[in-house]
Amino acid sequence: LQAQYRSRGESQKLAALAEARVAAGADQATLLSLHETQADLKSTLGDRAGAKEALRAALEIEPQRVDALERLARVCLEDEDWRGAAEALIRFARLRQDREDLRWVFFTLGDIYDQHLPDFRRAEAAYTRVLKLLPEDLEARERLCRLYEREGEWGKAIVALRQLLELEI
Numbered sequence: 158l159q160a161q162y163r164s165r166g167e168s169q170k171l172a173a174l175a176e177a178r179v180a181a182g183a184d185q186a187t188l189l190s191l192h193e194t195q196a197d198l199k200s201t202l203g204d205r206a207g208a209k210e211a212l213r214a215a216l217e218i219e220p221q222r223v224d225a226l227e228r229l230a231r232v233c234l235e236d237e238d239w240r241g242a243a244e245a246l247i248r249f250a251r252l253r254q255d256r257e258d259l260r261w262v263f264f265t266l267g268d269i270y271d272q273h274l275p276d277f278r279r280a281e282a283a284y285t286r287v288l289k290l291l292p293e294d295l296e297a298r299e300r301l302c303r304l305y306e307r308e309g310e311w312g313k314a315i316v317a318l319r320q321l322l323e324l325e326i
Contacts, residue, residue, distance in 0.1 A: 172198040239273040
C-alpha cells in the first residue's frame, strides 16, 4: 500500500498510513524510522506543527540523533518558533564538532537572542562563540558591534569596531 501511495504521489494517504503504523506499535528502530518518515511527509504537506511533533517523537527514542535535531531546528526557524529553534540548536551544538555546523548554530542563536527573544548576554555569547571558531567572520563581528552599540556597551563597541576595521583593511 505504501509503494502504491508513493508511486501515485499521495502524500496525505502516506502520512495517514505512517500514523496508523506508529499507533500499531513496533520496536524502537522501526518507530524511529516511522517518525522520521512522518516528519518528511508532514513537511511536504506544509504541516510544520506535525513535522515538529514527529521529530520530537523521534528524539524521544534517540535524543542524540543529529539529523533529527538539525531538521527540528530548521522547521522551528521556518515556523518562527524561536524557543523551539534555540533548544534544538543548543542540543545540536553539543553533539557536533564541525566548525561550519557550529558557526551556523551559534550565529543563528545570536540572531535569535539579538532579534527575536532579546537577551543581550546570550546574543553576545553566541556571536563571541562564532568569532572564537572563525575570528575573521565579518558578519558575526558586525552583528556584535551593532549589539554593543544598541545596548550602550560603548567600551566593548569600540574594541569590536577596531577589530572590525582591522579585518576590513
